[in-house]
Amino acid sequence: MDTETNNRPKIQIDDEIREMTDEEYAAYLEMQASAPPPLGTDNDD
């Protein structure tokens, strides 16, 4: 079921698990770069 091509993150589509393609990996990195900061807590107690 798994297909190893490099050390990129894995994705699952139904029962298939594989590593990301070039396009998927680029989109993943872009999403990480634009990720918002964690939520405010208004109280760190």
Added chain:
Amino acid sequence: MPVPVFTTGEVLTAANMNAVGLWLVKSQAVGSGVSSVTVTGAFSADYDNYFISYDGATTASGECLQFRLGSTTTGYYGNLIYSNYVSGSVLSVGDNNLSVFRHCSGGDGTSTSLNIWVNSPFAARRTYVFTTSYEDTANAGNYRGYLNDTTSYSAFTLLLASGTITGGTIRVYGYRN
């Protein structure tokens, strides 16, 4: 005959079965160490509205799960209303034309769970979502949003901005029309 009170050996008629409101459409086990899970064949003309649950998962980060319809990466609008466990102070965060619905699950670094109600994903009109499952180590809240298009979707993806998830089962239920 009242529904759903049945007696042993009772015959279930079409009227009885047609009164059942929620049907399991698909059950998908999640593998090990994946950053996203796409579930195909989840939505169809059989149902207008759906409930998606996911539990029993472990996470390698404190990230919450995000929700995407089909392969659409624009037009997601929403608001998370949440409050701090200690203070109870109510806060909010807005999502303005993002690539996913954010804040759809809890994430405390060890486990996660998710509940999403989805309105009209397959119909050629806007899709609306509501989740009650956001939580982290300091806050908990609810998220409401919509996807601003009229595309018909049959698949969805749960994904993390970083980190991975392992295990658990995603279940998709359809509400009888």
